[in-house]
Amino acid sequence: MPRDGSVVRLDGQGKPLWLVLELTYRCPLACPWCSNPVEFEKYDNELTTGEWKRVLREGRELGALQLGFTGGEPMLRKDLEELVGEAHRLGYYTNLITSGIGLAQARLKALKDAGLNQIQLSIQSSERTMTDALVGARAFDLKLKVARMIKAYGFPMVLNVPVFRQNIDLAADILAMAEDIGVDYLEFANIQYYNWAMVNRDELLPSREQLQRAEAVVQQARKRLQGKMIIYFVIPDYFEERPKACMNGWGSIHLTIAPDGAALPCQESRLITGLEFPTVREKSLAWLWNESPTFRKFRGAGWMKEPCASCDEKEKDFGGCRCQAMLLTGDAENTDPACAKSPHHHLIEQAVARAGDPERVHQPLIMRRASREELEVTLG
Amino acid sequence: MINEPARFAPQDRPVVNPLYLFRWEDTQQAWVLLYPEGVVKLNDSAGEILRRCDGRTVADLVSELQGEFDAEEREVETGVYKFLEASHAKGWIRRQA
Numbered sequence: 001m002p003r004d005g006s007v008v009r010l011d012g013q014g015k016p017l018w019l020v021l022e023l024t025y026r027c028p029l030a031c032p033w034c035s036n037p038v039e040f041e042k043y044d045n046e047l048t049t050g051e052w053k054r055v056l057r058e059g060r061e062l063g064a065l066q067l068g069f070t071g072g073e074p075m076l077r078k079d080l081e082e083l084v085g086e087a088h089r090l091g092y093y094t095n096l097i098t099s100g101i102g103l104a105q106a107r108l109k110a111l112k113d114a115g116l117n118q119i120q121l122s123i124q125s126s127e128r129t130m131t132d133a134l135v136g137a138r139a140f141d142l143k144l145k146v147a148r149m150i151k152a153y154g155f156p157m158v159l160n161v162p163v164f165r166q167n168i169d170l171a172a173d174i175l176a177m178a179e180d181i182g183v184d185y186l187e188f189a190n191i192q193y194y195n196w197a198m199v200n201r202d203e204l205l206p207s208r209e210q211l212q213r214a215e216a217v218v219q220q221a222r223k224r225l226q227g228k229m230i231i232y233f234v235i236p237d238y239f240e241e242r243p244k245a246c247m248n249g250w251g252s253i254h255l256t257i258a259p260d261g262a263a264l265p266c267q268e269s270r271l272i273t274g275l276e277f278p279t280v281r282e283k284s285l286a287w288l289w290n291e292s293p294t295f296r297k298f299r300g301a302g303w304m305k306e307p308c309a310s311c312d313e314k315e316k317d318f319g320g321c322r323c324q325a326m327l328l329t330g331d332a333e334n335t336d337p338a339c340a341k342s343p344h345h346h347l348i349e350q351a352v353a354r355a356g357d358p359e360r361v362h363q364p365l366i367m368r369r370a371s372r373e374e375l376e377v378t379l380g
Numbered sequence: 381m382i383n384e385p386a387r388f389a390p391q392d393r394p395v396v397n398p399l400y401l402f403r404w405e406d407t408q409q410a411w412v413l414l415y416p417e418g419v420v421k422l423n424d425s426a427g428e429i430l431r432r433c434d435g436r437t438v439a440d441l442v443s444e445l446q447g448e449f450d451a452e453e454r455e456v457e458t459g460v461y462k463f464l465e466a467s468h469a470k471g472w473i474r475r476q477a
Contacts, residue, residue, distance in 0.1 A: 015407065017419060063407040065419055093401055093414035117401060118416040156399045158416050184399055185416055227471070 015063030016255035016289050019092075021052065022267065023080070024072040024259050028101045030136030030367040031124075033162055033197040033204055035267055036072060041370040043260045049079040051280065053086050055257055058285035060090045064255070067092035072259070075102030081110045088115025095120060097160075100146035101139060108146075112153050119150050120158040120187075125166075126173035134166065136367045147181045158185040163214070164204040165355075171214040175221045179229065186229055188218065190236035193351075194268040194323055196368050203365055205355035208239055238348055242313065243320025243336035250298035250322060255289055263288035265295055268323040272332045298322050298332070305333055307341045388464045390439035393476040400472055402430055413472060420472075425449070429463050433473050438464065 025040035037043070047055070059067070067087050074080055075098055087094050096111065097120045123143050124131045131140040150157050159178050161167070167174075171188065178186045190211075193201050206214075218233040225231065237244045247254045247266045256264040261279035264270060270277060275294045289295060297303065301314055308319040319325075320336020328337045329344045337344035354360060388394065396402045401414040404427075411427030413420040422430065428448065432441045442460050446453045467473045 065405065065407075065412065065414065066417065068417075091403075091405075093419075095417060117414070120416065156416055230471075 015253070016059065017064060017253045018066045018068070018255065019055075019059040019064040020068040020070060020254070020256040020267065021055065021083075022070055022072065022256060022258050023052070023074045023077045023083075026076050027071060027073040027099070027368075028076075028137060029073070029099055029139065030369055031134065031162075031196070032200045032365040032367050033164060033191045034368040035192070035195055035197065036368070037270055038195050038199065039371070040072075040368075043258055043262075046077075046259045047257075047261045047280070049082060051261065052079075052083050055261075055280050055285060056083070056087050056090055056092070058280075059255070060092065062286060062289060065093060066095065068095045068097055070097040073099055073101060075099075075107070081107065081114045084111055084116050085114035088117075093117050098122070099135075099139070100143045101137075103146050103149075105149060108149055108153055112155070116155070118156040118158065120160050121147055121150060122160045122162065123147070123174075123177075124162060125170050126177045127170065130167065130170075134365075144181075147183070151182050156185075157181075157183045158187055159183040160187045160189055163188045163190045163206070165206045165210065166204070168206045168210045168214050171217045172221075175217070175225075175231075179225065183229060186231045188214070188231070188233040190234060192236070193238070194271065194327060196366075198327065200365050201351060202355050202360065203363060205238065205352060207356045208352070211235060211239055237320070237324075237336075237338040238352055240338065241340040243317050243324075243338040245317045246321035246324075246336070249300075249318040251289070251295040252299070252318075255285075263292065263295070265298075266323065269294075271323055272326045274332075303333060305335070307339075307343075308335050311341065386465055386468065388438050388461055388468070388475075390437060390442075392438050393435050394433040394438065394441075394464055394468070394473045395435055395476045396430060396433050397471055397474050425459070426463060429460055430467070430472070433464075435476050 024046055025036045025043055069080065069083065074096065084094055094115065094117045096116055100121050121143065124134045128140040132138050147159065159181065161174055175186065191197050191204060197204060215233060215235065218231055222231050250265050254266060256267050257280060258264055261281045262277040263280065264277060269275070275297065277294060278288060278292060280288065283292070304314060304319055308314050320338055322332045324336050324338060325334040326332040328347050334344065335342040337347050339345065399415060403412065405412045408421055411422045411430060413422065428445065429441070432444065438460070442457050445460060446456045449456050464473065
């Protein structure tokens with residue numbers, strides 16, 4: 001008979017349990033921590049509806065269970081309802097990850113009818129002026145309206161709050177806002193420093209004191225809201241002595257398809273130079289997952305160098321994040337510098353110190369935009 | 381959910397929390413619980429209990445499983461109650477009003 005703890009967590013057993021479709025990199029917002037590539041406009045040859053449907057079928061055949069529709073802003077795809085319907089028929093648990101922009105009532109109803117399981121809505125603070133400034137658009141009122149509509153339609157809802165220096169001190173107000181909306185899951189997502197967030201790292205990194213205060217607020221709220229709301233808050237790896245178990249290991253359970261059809265082990269992996277990213281236009285999903293040299297490159301522990309190779313925690317954190325190793329040390333095969341055992345750990349400590357240096361001259365946040373847009377302005 | 385007692389009584393009617401999708405998954409040959417960004421794969425007996433959390437009483441659920449499992453009746457009963465309480469604490473099930 002079952003006992004406490006008899007529940008088995010999935011290890012994937014070689015299956016891509018998590019399939020993430022980045023339907024487009026287009027987005028009406030300009031968030032300066034966006035995880036999309038800095039040159040996102042290079043990948044504008046988006047897959048067609050038919051091509052996405054083939055990805056969905058092949059993903060289910062490989063054993064994918066969880067499906068994320070994300071972007072950019074996935075609502076910009078007019079075929080989203082059709083793709084959700086197909087995913088639902090195939091047996092996925094379907095998650096929509098959205099800014100809320102474009103989620104009008106008619107489309108929300110159509111998504112419900114198509115079988116969408118849950119919606120993750122992002123919001124950046126509990127204050128209108130701050131939110132609108134952070135995302136570069138008048139979005140706050142619209143997001144709140146969309147949040148209430150999502151609950152009115154009976155969707156389970158994750159409110160995702162990207163966390164950084166500018167908004168972290170509002171944790172208590174954000175909690176109260178989430179409680180008022182009636183969200184089921186509140187995720188304080190300490191942003192990770194790649195792509196646009198890396199460009200703005202000095203301005204976005206919170207201080208250790210800010211993190212500790214926010215964590216205390218969250219712990220109190222968890223007691224108060226037990227059984228009503230699940231609250232996620234993870235201390236970012238820059239402030240821990242050990243790296244995150246990134247993606248549960250490279251090519252272990254996560255498969256992302258970029259707008260142009262490239263198969264990625266994680267959404268940031270294109271920043272690793274020297275790897276090729278073939279697309280679903282050229283290869284089957286089975287080949288991309290099982291055979292492609294890119295997915296095999298860091299699968300398991302065979303690729304590891306010291307100090308990872310002999311570390312007794314390597315099965316726990318898989319050496320951390322390959323993209324972060326690339327970005328900070330110039331070599332994706334190195335130990336993630338977030339680990340205190342890394343010979344490059346000082347790079348993390350220096351970044352934290354620089355961001356918190358009271359003498360540092362602050363810079364304005366660089367908003368996400370296409371380099372092409374500037375060109376168009378110049379050309380008049 | 382928050383004010384419900386932790387222990388289950390024979391006349392309670394547990395149902396799967398509508399936040400979760402509970403179903404058989406062929407590729408895993410197992411019952412699974414799917415929820416926002418998460419998956420739990422259940423072992424056989426956990427699956428057999430949860431698929432009976434459909435509005436019938438705990439008493440009915442226990443007597444049915446006592447007929448199915450090759451174990452002492454008392455042991456089955458204790459196991460069902462323990463599992464229901466653990467599932468309730470995780471938010472997987474609630475009592476039907």
